[in-house]
Amino acid sequence: MTTNDPMTVAWHVRSVEDVCRLLEVDPGTGLSSGVAAQRLAAHGPNALAAAHRRGALRVLLAQFTDFMVVVLLAAAVVAGFLGEPQDIIAIVAIVVLNAALGFAQEYRAERAMAALTALAVPHARVRRNAAVRPLPAPELVPGDVVLLEAGNLVPADLRLVEAAGLRIEEAVLTGESHPVHKRTAALAEPDLPLGDRSNMAYQGTLVTYGRAVGIVIATGMTTELGRIAGLLGAVPAAKTPLQQRLTQLGARLTIAIIVLCAVMFGFGLLRGEDPGFMFLTALSLAIAGMPEALPAVVTISLALGARRMARRNALVRRLPAVETLGSVTFICADKTGTLTENRMAVAAYFVSDRRVTEPVGSADEEPWALLLAALVLCNDAAQSDGRTQGDPTEVALLLAAARAGRGKAALEARHPRRGEIPFSSERARMTTLHRDGDGVLVFTKGAPEQVLPACGERLTATGREPLDREAVLAAAAD
Numbered sequence: 160m161t162t163n164d165p166m167t168v169a170w171h172v173r174s175v176e177d178v179c180r181l182l183e184v185d186p187g188t189g190l191s192s193g194v195a196a197q198r199l200a201a202h203g204p205n206a207l208a209a210a211h212r213r214g215a216l217r218v219l220l221a222q223f224t225d226f227m228v229v230v231l232l233a234a235a236v237v238a239g240f241l242g243e244p245q246d247i248i249a250i251v252a253i254v255v256l257n258a259a260l261g262f263a264q265e266y267r268a269e270r271a272m273a274a275l276t277a278l279a280v281p282h283a284r285v286r287r288n289a290a291v292r293p294l295p296a297p298e299l300v301p302g303d304v305v306l307l308e309a310g311n312l313v314p315a316d317l318r319l320v321e322a323a324g325l326r327i328e329e330a331v332l333t334g335e336s337h338p339v340h341k342r343t344a345a346l347a348e349p350d351l352p353l354g355d356r357s358n359m360a361y362q363g364t365l366v367t368y369g370r371a372v373g374i375v376i377a378t379g380m381t382t383e384l385g386r387i388a389g390l391l392g393a394v395p396a397a398k399t400p401l402q403q404r405l406t407q408l409g410a411r412l413t414i415a416i417i418v419l420c421a422v423m424f425g426f427g428l429l430r431g432e433d434p435g436f437m438f439l440t441a442l443s444l445a446i447a448g449m450p451e452a453l454p455a456v457v458t459i460s461l462a463l464g465a466r467r468m469a470r471r472n473a474l475v476r477r478l479p480a481v482e483t484l485g486s487v488t489f490i491c492a493d494k495t496g497t498l499t500e501n502r503m504a505v506a507a508y509f510v511s512d513r514r515v516t517e518p519v520g521s522a523d524e525e526p527w528a529l530l531l532a533a534l535v536l537c538n539d540a541a542q543s544d545g546r547t548q549g550d551p552t553e554v555a556l557l558l559a560a561a562r563a564g565r566g567k568a569a570l571e572a573r574h575p576r577r578g579e580i581p582f583s584s585e586r587a588r589m590t591t592l593h594r595d596g597d598g599v600l601v602f603t604k605g606a607p608e609q610v611l612p613a614c615g616e617r618l619t620a621t622g623r624e625p626l627d628r629e630a631v632l633a634a635a636a637d
Contacts, residue, residue, distance in 0.1 A: 169349040171356040182302040189286035189304040198300035205299040205378035222258035283314040303375040316382040317360040317373030324369035338367045401482040416448040505559035509634045526618040534560040537602035607635040
């Protein structure tokens with residue numbers, strides 16, 4: 160079998176026939192179990208290389224590597240030589256408290272991240288031995304034939320061989336929040352960016368609409384998501400701003416204390432004091448000058464911050480990271496899909512020359528009855544098990560209608576869809592045809608500048624009236 164490295168094969172420029180030939184697979188039957196086992200042994204599981212997780216002992220020992228903690232431990236040793244048990248007890252208690260708080264937070268975060276990773280293992284519908292069956296995503300191999308439908312996470316990098324109205328949200332890779340329309344035709348340019356490879360589906364992206372069949376061309380760390388994971392893994396660990404400042408503070412305090420103790424020791428010798436007595440005095444002064452409570456105060460403050468963030472479902476792996484975001488002055492970004500929840504909501508309606516936030520009057524009266532029906536029926540978002548999936552705009556419209564008491568199942572049963580003209584960037588609108596008794600009901604939604612030229616009247620509570628297109632465009636612009 161030819162290599163599946165996407166860096167050596169520009170899969171998006173090859174025809175479906177070429178892809179099948181290179182990967183030695185028939186899309187109608189898929190791979191055989193024997194071939195799949197051989198390829199799994201050759202390429203390894205379809206999983207990203209996990210960073211080495213720290214064990215409990217390593218997490219605990221890491222709590223004693225901070226500069227201030229090391230200095231405190233050294234001070235405790237000196238206090239032991241001086242026969243100062245109270246100082247030893249106080250210093251050790253503070254160090255232990257600091258370590259216990261840090262260990263509890265980091266170990267809990269490590270276990271939570273491990274649990275999340277275990278839950279994130281998806282399954283895929285795969286065609287093997289001419290039969291479709293579910294398969295854990297880590298068992299996918301190059302050449303596997305994968306079936307996709309709305310709501311699926313793409314389990315590996317795929318070259319699409321069939322696509323019916325397929326749209327995939329690729330914000331995790333490209334930052335673009337709007338789903339991308341997919342097709343199967345080969346593309347001409349080998350150097351196209353990921354967002355323009357319309358015949359490819361990439362691991363970790365989400366199918367929002369339609370269905371498709373694709374052939375796996377890359378798995379694990381050879382996928383585009385794997386390449387990103389590899390780059391992140393190569394980034395060296397860096398100290399947070401708080402850790403850097405505490406290290407600087409500790410170093411300066413230590414130097415200042417050593418200098419003062421040396422000066423005091425020197426003046427004592429010049430006065431003729433006993434060298435042994437002066438040495439013990441200087442050591443006592445050094446211990447007294449150490450800010451023993453500082454690490455504990457900082458750790459407790461960070462632990463309280465981590466607790467507050469946990470209430471908002473933010474998982475903090477290491478306590479010093481709590482402070483890092485507080486050091487940020489500006490966040491500059493041009494992609495909202497990776498910074499927000501990627502959700503939209505209907506904020507207002509413009510009906511009968513009025514801007515309102517909710518339907519006014521009865522939802523069974525016009526113009527609301529037809530408007531709410533249009534929101535639901537001219538819509539490809541799906542509802543199942545109390546969840547709504549699909550394009551963020553269509554999900555927002557569906558939820559707005561649901562708040563007004565219009566469920567999709569009931570309306571589709573009354574007006575089943577009989578045809579549609581899908582949305583396209585050229586047409587900038589979507590049209591659906593529905594049965595309405597013995598007739599047909601047609602709904603269109605899209606960009607105002609594209610829909611308005613086809614409209615001559617508007618529907619109000621008192622009936623049909625002439626349409627002022629300029630007023631509607633002005634309201635849309637506002």
